[in-house]
Amino acid sequence: MPDNLIMFIAVPFGLIMAIYLSEYARPAVRETVKPALEMLEAVPTVVYGFFALLVMTPFLQNFIPGLKGINLLVPGIILGIMILPYVVSVSEDAMRAVPNSLREGGYALGMAKWQVATRIVIPGAFSGITAAFILGMSRAVGETMVLAVAAGQNPNLTWDPREGAATITAYIVQMSLGDVAYGTTAYESIFAVGLLLFVITLAFNVIGFYLRRKFREAY
Amino acid sequence: MVDDNMTLTKTNTAKVKAVEPDFDDEDTTPPIKPGKEREPLRARIEDFSFFYADGFQAIKNVDMPILDRKVTAIIGPSGCGKSTLLRSLNRMHDLYPGNRYEGRVILEPEGENLIGPESDPVIVRLRVGMVFQKPNPFPKTIYENVAAGLRVRGIKKRSMIDEAVENALRRAAIWDEVKDKLNGSAYDLSGGQQQRLCIARGLAPNPEILLLDEPTSALDPIATAKVEDLVQELSESVTIVIVTHNMQQAARVSHRTAFMYMGEMMEFGETQTIFTNPKHPRTENYITGRYG
Numbered sequence: 001m002p003d004n005l006i007m008f009i010a011v012p013f014g015l016i017m018a019i020y021l022s023e024y025a026r027p028a029v030r031e032t033v034k035p036a037l038e039m040l041e042a043v044p045t046v047v048y049g050f051f052a053l054l055v056m057t058p059f060l061q062n063f064i065p066g067l068k069g070i071n072l073l074v075p076g077i078i079l080g081i082m083i084l085p086y087v088v089s090v091s092e093d094a095m096r097a098v099p100n101s102l103r104e105g106g107y108a109l110g111m112a113k114w115q116v117a118t119r120i121v122i123p124g125a126f127s128g129i130t131a132a133f134i135l136g137m138s139r140a141v142g143e144t145m146v147l148a149v150a151a152g153q154n155p156n157l158t159w160d161p162r163e164g165a166a167t168i169t170a171y172i173v174q175m176s177l178g179d180v181a182y183g184t185t186a187y188e189s190i191f192a193v194g195l196l197l198f199v200i201t202l203a204f205n206v207i208g209f210y211l212r213r214k215f216r217e218a219y
Numbered sequence: 220m221v222d223d224n225m226t227l228t229k230t231n232t233a234k235v236k237a238v239e240p241d242f243d244d245e246d247t248t249p250p251i252k253p254g255k256e257r258e259p260l261r262a263r264i265e266d267f268s269f270f271y272a273d274g275f276q277a278i279k280n281v282d283m284p285i286l287d288r289k290v291t292a293i294i295g296p297s298g299c300g301k302s303t304l305l306r307s308l309n310r311m312h313d314l315y316p317g318n319r320y321e322g323r324v325i326l327e328p329e330g331e332n333l334i335g336p337e338s339d340p341v342i343v344r345l346r347v348g349m350v351f352q353k354p355n356p357f358p359k360t361i362y363e364n365v366a367a368g369l370r371v372r373g374i375k376k377r378s379m380i381d382e383a384v385e386n387a388l389r390r391a392a393i394w395d396e397v398k399d400k401l402n403g404s405a406y407d408l409s410g411g412q413q414q415r416l417c418i419a420r421g422l423a424p425n426p427e428i429l430l431l432d433e434p435t436s437a438l439d440p441i442a443t444a445k446v447e448d449l450v451q452e453l454s455e456s457v458t459i460v461i462v463t464h465n466m467q468q469a470a471r472v473s474h475r476t477a478f479m480y481m482g483e484m485m486e487f488g489e490t491q492t493i494f495t496n497p498k499h500p501r502t503e504n505y506i507t508g509r510y511g
């Protein structure tokens with residue numbers, strides 16, 4: 001569930017910001033924003049976690065009835081925001097790597113600037129952008145701090161973002177460190193869950209690989 | 220925003236400038252203005268000058284007629300302003316801030332000034348297509364490459380696009396080679412095929428003028444011959460302006476030839492006359508291979 005939320009935040013905002021920086025921003029703006037983004041990447045994730053728990057959740061509780069103090073919605077949003085600087089910076093690099101000759105080809109057909117951005121630059125940078133999102137996503141999936149603080153440790157299977165739940169990594173650690181007896185269902189579940197994590201990551205990579213082939217950039 | 224083509228140009232220019240005084244720096248014969256054409260025109264370049272953002276005047280008071288459904292070739296030594304002039308005709312220079320045009324590029328028969336303040340560069344590019352020196356297919360399928368210009372014009376009907384794509388690929392003499400892999404990536408084609416694909420892409424929206432900037436300089440002799448044949452065939456249906464370094468090519472494919480030198484159009488005339496009986500000493504030097 002938070003995975004969807006993360007992408008829901010990261011994809012549209014990440015793309016818009018990357019396009020703005022690469023295609024529209026004046027060089028002076030880009031030169032200021034890029035280092036700022038890279039600095040944001042260095043903020044310790046526990047800061048995001050407490051920001052989620054202490055600021056974001058109380059704020060959203062005003063608007064969303066039934067939102068618990070420990071929930072999935074807020075960390076989902078926060079994780080989405082947290083990976084944004086990384087996603088934006090990597091996708092922007094990919095977009096800037098699209099050669100000008102392709103842009104000029106688009107303009108020569110009578111495309112307007114936004115058409116060049118959406119029809120030439122995004123497809124041209126597709127594998128880079130996909131890589132940015134997959135890597136950003138895997139950062140978020142592997143991220144325990146924000147969720148541990150703001151979503152709790154309760155291995156709760158829910159699609160209701162107002163409730164809390166644990167991440168896969170948090171669950172594995174919790175189970176293996178805790179007093180789960182060897183051979184019990186709970187113990188075995190660690191492996192099932194671990195396998196699931198493996199399958200999810202593998203699936204991401206296979207999709208990424210396929211897309212990469214399909215939209216091969218040979219320029 | 221300077222591509223490798225431009226950096227190349229700059230170094231070459233330096234060479235040309237260094238070598239030049241050895242021959243005929245004394246030659247100050249003024250440019251010979253083109254005579255009156257009897258055949259119908261598609262465009263008229265009048266007293267045209269162009270300034271790059273750094274203030275450098277790359278084109279100086281050029282006058283040149285562009286004949287309707289004929290091939291006009293622009294030749295001249297490296298750095299003389301051939302590409303600059305060509306790229307003015309579809310307002311490519313508007314993509315980079317600070318560039319400035321002066322004079323008129325009148326599109327016939329309407330008499331619209333393409334570089335006038337009231338004319339929109341995007342609309343100009345819808346009417347004047349362009350093919351570049353290096354093939355630059357989009358990272359899309361072959362079909363989508365050719366369809367791109369139609370989609371920009373808001374054409375959505377699948378059957379219409381199918382028809383226009385096939386038609387353009389046939390006109391660009393590449394249909395037989397790609398008809399079975401229209402949904403394959405354009406990057407799987409050879410360089411020569413990619414260039415003909417780019418020509419098809421430029422032709423699909425039916426432009427009034429097609430500009431070609433050294434379209435064969437990245438191709439081998441066989442692919443070059445194919446593109447040259449193609450240019451001649453196309454001139455029956457579309458007005459073509461082609462920049463080339465290769466004088467044999469200009470002689471083979473064009474009806475009119477313009478010789479440029481350091482931003483000026485030294486001489487313009489029937490291709491045969493320019494190559495067999497040039498009037499300007501600089502033209503003669505150039506075509507006899509004394510420089511450039």
Ligand SMILES: Nc1ncnc2c1ncn2[C@@H]1O[C@H](COP(=O)(O)OP(=O)(O)OP(=O)(O)O)[C@@H](O)[C@H]1O
Binds near residue numbers: 277298301464
């Ligand atoms: N972006 C630019 N800013 C300033 N000067 C430029 C720019 N691009 C080209 N020039 C200069 O304008 C002149 C004409 O360049 P142009 O590219 O039109 O030459 P060309 O005739 O096409 O040469 P080539 O045969 O090498 O392609 C050259 O002296 C070049 O250095």
Ligand SMILES: [Mg+2]
Binds near residue numbers: 301302
């Ligand atoms: Mg050139």
